[in-house]
Amino acid sequence: MEDRSSPHSHQISGAEILIRCLQEEKVKFVFGYPGGAVLHIYDEIFKQDAFKHILVRHEQAAVHAADAFARATGEVGVALVTSGPGATNAITGIATAYMDSIPLVVISGQVPAPAIGMDAFQEVDMVGITRPCVKHNFLVKDVKDIAATIKKAFYIAATGRPGPVVVDIPKDITAHFAKFEYPASVEMRSYTPIMKGHSGQIKKAVKLLLEAKRPMIYTGGGVVLGNAAEELVQLARKLGYPVTNTLMGLGGYPSTDNQFLGMLGMHGTYEANMAMQNCDVLLAVGARFDDRVIGNPGHFFSKDRTIIHVDVDPSSISKRVKIDVPIVGHVKSVLAEMNELLIAETKAPDAGEIKSWWQQIDTWREKKSLVYKNSTDVIKPQYVIEKLWEVTKGDAYVTSDVGQHQMWAAQYYKFDKPRRWINSGGLGTMGVGLPYAMGCQLANPTAQVACITGEGSIQMNIQELSTCHQFRLPIKVILLNNRYLGMVRQWQEFFYENRYSESYMDSLPDFVKLAESYGHVGMNIVNPADVEGALKGAFDMKDRFVFMNFITDQTENVFPMVPNGKGLSEMILAGEE
Amino acid sequence: MKHIISLLMENESGALSRVAGLFSARAYNIESLTVAPTEDATLSRMTIVTSGSEEVIEQIIKQLNKLVDVVKVLDLNDGRYIERELMLVKVKATGIFRDEMKRMCDIFRGRIIDVADGSYTIEVTGSSSKLDAFLEALDKSAILETVRTGASGIGRGDRILKV
Numbered sequence: 001m002e003d004r005s006s007p008h009s010h011q012i013s014g015a016e017i018l019i020r021c022l023q024e025e026k027v028k029f030v031f032g033y034p035g036g037a038v039l040h041i042y043d044e045i046f047k048q049d050a051f052k053h054i055l056v057r058h059e060q061a062a063v064h065a066a067d068a069f070a071r072a073t074g075e076v077g078v079a080l081v082t083s084g085p086g087a088t089n090a091i092t093g094i095a096t097a098y099m100d101s102i103p104l105v106v107i108s109g110q111v112p113a114p115a116i117g118m119d120a121f122q123e124v125d126m127v128g129i130t131r132p133c134v135k136h137n138f139l140v141k142d143v144k145d146i147a148a149t150i151k152k153a154f155y156i157a158a159t160g161r162p163g164p165v166v167v168d169i170p171k172d173i174t175a176h177f178a179k180f181e182y183p184a185s186v187e188m189r190s191y192t193p194i195m196k197g198h199s200g201q202i203k204k205a206v207k208l209l210l211e212a213k214r215p216m217i218y219t220g221g222g223v224v225l226g227n228a229a230e231e232l233v234q235l236a237r238k239l240g241y242p243v244t245n246t247l248m249g250l251g252g253y254p255s256t257d258n259q260f261l262g263m264l265g266m267h268g269t270y271e272a273n274m275a276m277q278n279c280d281v282l283l284a285v286g287a288r289f290d291d292r293v294i295g296n297p298g299h300f301f302s303k304d305r306t307i308i309h310v311d312v313d314p315s316s317i318s319k320r321v322k323i324d325v326p327i328v329g330h331v332k333s334v335l336a337e338m339n340e341l342l343i344a345e346t347k348a349p350d351a352g353e354i355k356s357w358w359q360q361i362d363t364w365r366e367k368k369s370l371v372y373k374n375s376t377d378v379i380k381p382q383y384v385i386e387k388l389w390e391v392t393k394g395d396a397y398v399t400s401d402v403g404q405h406q407m408w409a410a411q412y413y414k415f416d417k418p419r420r421w422i423n424s425g426g427l428g429t430m431g432v433g434l435p436y437a438m439g440c441q442l443a444n445p446t447a448q449v450a451c452i453t454g455e456g457s458i459q460m461n462i463q464e465l466s467t468c469h470q471f472r473l474p475i476k477v478i479l480l481n482n483r484y485l486g487m488v489r490q491w492q493e494f495f496y497e498n499r500y501s502e503s504y505m506d507s508l509p510d511f512v513k514l515a516e517s518y519g520h521v522g523m524n525i526v527n528p529a530d531v532e533g534a535l536k537g538a539f540d541m542k543d544r545f546v547f548m549n550f551i552t553d554q555t556e557n558v559f560p561m562v563p564n565g566k567g568l569s570e571m572i573l574a575g576e577e
Numbered sequence: 578m579k580h581i582i583s584l585l586m587e588n589e590s591g592a593l594s595r596v597a598g599l600f601s602a603r604a605y606n607i608e609s610l611t612v613a614p615t616e617d618a619t620l621s622r623m624t625i626v627t628s629g630s631e632e633v634i635e636q637i638i639k640q641l642n643k644l645v646d647v648v649k650v651l652d653l654n655d656g657r658y659i660e661r662e663l664m665l666v667k668v669k670a671t672g673i674f675r676d677e678m679k680r681m682c683d684i685f686r687g688r689i690i691d692v693a694d695g696s697y698t699i700e701v702t703g704s705s706s707k708l709d710a711f712l713e714a715l716d717k718s719a720i721l722e723t724v725r726t727g728a729s730g731i732g733r734g735d736r737i738l739k740v
Binding site for chain 2: 128139156188189191315
C-alpha cells in the first residue's frame with residue numbers, strides 16, 4: 001500500500017531522518033507510546049541507542065513527563081505519540097505546557113497523506129485540534145521537509161517565550177526516502193524573538209527603582225525559565241528590596257532569604273499581598289499579573305503605583321494591568337543590564353524610607369499568616385510538607401498535582417533553587433504530579449524527587465506506577481489523603497454553604513496494596529508522631545519507589561485566601577473564616 | 578472604535594485559520610476579514626476590520642504579531658489610509674423600480690453588470706460606509722441579494738507595508 005520504493009545509496013527513510021534529527025538536537029529522552037501511524041519511527045528507535053525511549057502507560061503522561069524534563073533541565077522535552085487517540089490523549093499535556101510556557105516538541109503520527117480527510121482509521125486533525133494550545137504546529141507533507149521542520153520546531157519551542165510545538169507526520173512520509181541534511185541554523189522572517197531590552201527604558205526603570213520609597217519586586221516563571229535567578233538575587237541584594245514570587249516563580253529567589261516575603265496571590269502570604277498592594281514602585285519580572293496573582297484588577301488599581309514590567313512576550317505587557325515602563329526582552333539580559341547600571345550608579349536608595357517600609361512589612365509579617373494549629377491526634381498536611389522540607393534538606397525536586405496539597409507545598413516547602421518546584425500553574429491540570437516526577441527523576445537520577453499529591457489527583461495518572469517500576473524510578477509519593485477533593489470542598493464550605501456536591505472521594509483503593517502490586521513500597525501513616533520517621537525511612541530507600549499514604553485532617557483549609565474576584569488586601573486568614 | 582488592521586503572513590496552509598482562531602479564542606470582534614496572495618507568492622495579505630477599546634486593539638496587534646506565520650502587522654488607523662470594499666447587489670427591476678434602480682446606481686457611481694427581465698445586478702465600490710449608505714438608500718423590498726467582499730485597506734503615500 002505504501003510506497004517504500006528503493007532508495008538511492010545516499011538516501012534514508014523519513015523515519016530514520018526523524019531519528020537523526022533528534023540525535024542532532026542531542027535529545028536524551030523521548031517519552032512516548034507506539035501505534036500504527038508511528039510504526040516506521042518505532043522501528044528506527046529500535047535500531048538506535050543515542051536517546052532512550054520511555055514507554056509510558058498513557059500519552060498524557062508522556063507529554064507531562066517530557067514537560068517536567070524540560071522544566072527541570074531547561075532543555076526541550078520531546079514526546080512521541082501515534083495518530084488519532086494517541087494524539088488526542090496528548091492534548092491535555094500540550095495545553096498544560098502551553099499555559100506555563102514550557103519548551104516541548106511533540107511528534108504525532110498521522111494517517112498516510114492520501115488518507116487525510118477520508119475519515120481514516122485513527123485519523124484526527126491534529127494541527128487543527130492543537131492550534132489554540134501550541135506555540136506553533138506543522139504538518140509535514142514531504143519527506144524532504146522533515147529535517148528543516150524539526151529544526152524549526154526545536155528553535156521555536158526554545159526561543160522567545162518558550163512553548164510546545166507539534167509536528168504531525170503522515171505515516172507514508174516516514175516511509176519515503178530522502179537525503180538527510182540537518183540545517184545548521186534557522187532563519188525565519190516571520191519569527192524573530194526580541195532578546196535585548198531597550199536601554200533607555202532600562203535606565204528609566206533603574207532610576208525609578210532608586211527613587212522608590214515603598215519598592216517591591218514581583219517575579220514569575222519567566223525568571224526560572226529564563227535562567228535569571230542569579231541576576232535577580234544580585235539585583236535584589238544590591239537594592240535591599242522585598243521580593244515575592246508567583247506560584248510559577250518559586251525558587252527564582254531563595255525562599256529562606258530574609259528579603260523574601262513568600263508567595264503572593266490567592267493563597268499568598270499576608271505580607272506579600274499587602275506589600276504588593278501598598279508599594280509605590282513595582283518591578284515585575286517574567287510574571288503576567290494573572291487573576292490568581294492580583295485578584296480583582298480594579299481593586300489593585302485603587303492604590304497608585306508605578307509599574308515596571310520586564311517580559312520576553314510583548315503581549316503579556318499591559319494585558320490585565322496598565323504598565324508605566326514596559327521592557328520587552330529576555331529577563332536574564334535585562335536584569336544583567338540593570339545590575340551593571342546599579343554598580344556604576346552613585347545614587348543609592350533613600351535609606352530612611354526603605355527602613356520604614358521594611359518596618360511596615362515586619363508588622364505585616366507579625367500576622368504570621370502561615371501559622372497553623374498542629375495536632376497530636378491527626379496529621380496536618382502542612383506539617384507533612386514542613387517535615388518533608390527538613391528531611392530532604394530543602395534540596396529535593398518537588399512536583400505536585402493540583403488542589404490544596406499544591407498550595408501547601410508552595411507555601412511550606414521553601415525552595416531555594418530554581419527548577420526544583422514543578423507544577424501546573426496555568427492550566428491547573430490534576431494528574432501531572434506522578435509523570436512530572438518521572439521527568440524530574442530521569443533528568444536527575446540520583447536526586448531526591450518527591451511527588452506531593454492528593455487522592456483525587458494521583459488517580460488521574462495512577463497507571464504510571466507501572467512506568468516507574470519499569471524504569472526503576474525511586475520517586476517518593478507524598479499522598480495527603482483527606483478523602484475529599486480538598487480545594488473543591490474548601491470553596492463549597494466558604495461559598496456554597498457547606499453543600500459538598502460530589503467532592504467526596506469514596507471507595508478509594510488500598511494504596512499500600514496498590515503500590516505493592518506495581519512492585520513498589522507502600523506505607524500508611526496515620527499518626528502525626530510517625531510522619532518524620534516515615535519520611536526518613538522512605539528517603540533512605542534510595543533505589544525504591546515509595547508510596548506514602550498520609551491520612552490527613554479532612555477539614556483543613558488553605559489560608560490565607562483571597563476570595564475569587566476580591567482584592568489582594570481582602571484576604572481571609574486562618575481563624576477568621 | 579473601528580480599526581482596520583493589515584497584515585502580511587506566510588502563504589501557508591492553515592495560516593488563515595490561525596488568525597480566525599485567535600479572534601474567536603480571545604473573544605475579539607471581527608467585522609470582516611479578507612485574504613489573498615500578494616505579488617510575492619510566498620506572502621498573503623490580510624485585512625481585518627475589528628473594533629474595541631484602545632487596550633483591546635493593542636492586544637490584538639500584539640497577539641497577531643505573536644503568531645509564528647505573521648510577518649508584519651500594521652494598524653492602518655495609526656495614519657492616513659484608503660479603504661475600499663466591493664459589493665454586488667441584486668435588485669428588483671420591474672415597474673417603477675426599473676428606472677429608480679438605474680438612477681440610484683448612477684448616484685452612487687455603481688455599475689449595472691447584469692440585466693435580466695426582473696432584476697439588475699449592481700456593482701458598487703467604496704468605503705464600507707458608502708456601501709452601507711447605498712443599501713440604506715434602496716427600498717428594502719427591492720433588495721433581492723447582497724454580497725460584500727469586506728474591506729481592503731492601504732496606507733496613503735509613503736506608508737508601505739512590505740517585507
